[in-house]
Amino acid sequence: xxxxxxxNPKKFLTTSERVLPALWVTAAVLTCAGLVWGFFFTPDxxxxxxxxxxxxxxxxSALIAIxxxxxxxxxxxxxxxxxxHVSALAARAAAPVGVVMTLIALVTGALWGQPMWGTWWVxxxxxxxxxxxxxxxLGYIALWEAIEDPDTAADxxxxxxxxxxxxxxxxRYAVNFWNQGLHQGASLSLDKEENVADAFSNPLYVCxxxxxxxxxxxxxxxxxTEIRARRIRALMLRERMDx
Amino acid sequence: MRAxxxxxxxxxxxxxxxxxxxxxxxxxVTVLVPFSVGPQSELLSRIAPGILWLxxxxxxxxxxDRLLALDWEDGTLDLMATAPLPLEAVVTIKxxxxxxxxxxxxxxxxxxxxxxxxxxxxxxxxxxxSLLLGTPALSVIGTFGAALxxxxxxxxxxxxxxxxxLYVPTLIFGAEAARRGAEGMAVETPLLMLAGISAASLALLxxxxxxxxxxxLR
Numbered sequence: 001x002x003x004x005x006x007x008n009p010k011k012f013l014t015t016s017e018r019v020l021p022a023l024w025v026t027a028a029v030l031t032c033a034g035l036v037w038g039f040f041f042t043p044d045x046x047x048x049x050x051x052x053x054x055x056x057x058x059x060x061s062a063l064i065a066i067x068x069x070x071x072x073x074x075x076x077x078x079x080x081x082x083x084x085h086v087s088a089l090a091a092r093a094a095a096p097v098g099v100v101m102t103l104i105a106l107v108t109g110a111l112w113g114q115p116m117w118g119t120w121w122v123x124x125x126x127x128x129x130x131x132x133x134x135x136x137x138l139g140y141i142a143l144w145e146a147i148e149d150p151d152t153a154a155d156x157x158x159x160x161x162x163x164x165x166x167x168x169x170x171x172r173y174a175v176n177f178w179n180q181g182l183h184q185g186a187s188l189s190l191d192k193e194e195n196v197a198d199a200f201s202n203p204l205y206v207c208x209x210x211x212x213x214x215x216x217x218x219x220x221x222x223x224x225t226e227i228r229a230r231r232i233r234a235l236m237l238r239e240r241m242d243x
Numbered sequence: 244m245r246a247x248x249x250x251x252x253x254x255x256x257x258x259x260x261x262x263x264x265x266x267x268x269x270x271x272v273t274v275l276v277p278f279s280v281g282p283q284s285e286l287l288s289r290i291a292p293g294i295l296w297l298x299x300x301x302x303x304x305x306x307x308d309r310l311l312a313l314d315w316e317d318g319t320l321d322l323m324a325t326a327p328l329p330l331e332a333v334v335t336i337k338x339x340x341x342x343x344x345x346x347x348x349x350x351x352x353x354x355x356x357x358x359x360x361x362x363x364x365x366x367x368x369x370x371x372x373s374l375l376l377g378t379p380a381l382s383v384i385g386t387f388g389a390a391l392x393x394x395x396x397x398x399x400x401x402x403x404x405x406x407x408x409l410y411v412p413t414l415i416f417g418a419e420a421a422r423r424g425a426e427g428m429a430v431e432t433p434l435l436m437l438a439g440i441s442a443a444s445l446a447l448l449x450x451x452x453x454x455x456x457x458x459x460l461r
Contacts, residue, residue: 132408132411135404135407135408136408138404139401139404139405139408142401142404142405143391143392143401143405146392146395146398146401147394147395152394152458152459152461155455155458156391156455156458156459159391159451159454159455159458160391160405162451163387163409163448163451164408164409167408167409167411167412168408170412170440171408171411171412171415173412174411174412174415174416174436175411175415177415177416177419177432177433177436178415178419
């Protein structure tokens with residue numbers, strides 16, 4: 001028994017189908033609970049008023065946006081090294097989720113920035129590097145869509161993901177250097193004294209876990225879809241060969 | 244290797260279009276900027292380093308389409324892949340040829356166009372130095388993009404979407420170095436970062452380009 005057993009598409013499908021219902025329910029309950037708790041049962045911040053509550057959407061989506069790319073990087077590496085199809089398809093399945101999360105983080109950030117900083121957008125390092133991340137996602141998805149043969153597409157997108165990761169990190173530091181920012185530093189960390197007050201951080205943790213589980217469920221579900229789409233393609237090719 | 248480089252250079256010179264096109268594009272961008280932002284000379288001299296860098300980058304991007312596509316169409320690329328020369332060397336030579344035919348003229352033309360944009364006198368040297376250090380990275384990254392999209396029917400547009408995010412760090416440090424040079428500030432840090440990006444891209448990206456090309460030639 002090893003984790004590589006799940007690289008078998010059939011095994012992956014049966015297992016993920018068994019896990020998914022519970023995962024959907026937990027993710028939905030945690031996300032809803034976290035958001036409702038965050039939006040309706042936390043006090044208004046003494047300086048920021050009720051706008052502070054946008055963090056319950058903004059922070060978890062930003063967290064997933066970055067980690068989705070990281071997950072795609074790991075999946076791409078597994079594809080390059082061990083050539084498990086499920087891994088490549090999981091990377092493909094994660095990209096649209098990642099791009100939506102990036103968009104949510106950008107939009108909620110803009111909505112919050114308008115009343116707080118007095119502007120929708122500034123060329124701040126964090127904001128700018130997120131915009132660049134958004135472009136990386138778009139390019140990655142576009143390359144997947146552009147190539148017909150699934151194995152070629154998997155190979156090319158994996159290498160793009162590896163190269164893109166290096167440049168994404170580089171861009172992060174480059175924009176840091178380029179412009180000093182307006183965005184506050186990390187609000188949550190394990191080793192720092194100065195965290196967000198407990199009243200906010202507890203529902204925020206719930207939201208983060210909820211978003212994480214939702215991401216996991218979406219990726220598993222979409223990977224299943226990709227596997228089936230691949231099978232249909234294979235069947236149709238065979239049919240065309242026979243005809 | 245030398246033969247390949249000479250062949251690419253000759254092709255670029257004799258085929259026409261490709262060689263001068265980048266330069267013409269660079270000129271057009273520079274000429275259009277005063278029309279779009281207004282002709283005030285102090286405004287122009289402030290944005291000149293950034294505009295010149297952006298123009299050079301776009302001109303570089305414009306010519307990437309032809310970098311591998313022609314060789315792909317007539318099958319030369321397959322021959323090169325089976326030649327005793329490793330594919331990594333082939334793509335490096337290709338990038339070098341692209342740099343000589345496209346980026347080097349841009350670097351040489353930049354000071355002339357900088358006059359049009361009223362760049363302060365002390366900025367000329369640093370503009371040229373930053374372009375010299377930065378454009379190799381643009382060529383190498385561009386070769387990677389061209390290799391990714393070589394088999395596709397309409398790869399050009401997709402390639403710009405793939406390549407532009409990869410150009411971000413180079414553009415930031417290059418334009419920053421040129422801007423600081425023009426304003427008479429210390430330029431060492433961005434120049435060093437720029438050189439670092441170029442060196443690292445030159446060292447690593449040919450392997451990625453060759454790997455991608457092998458997949459595409461499969």
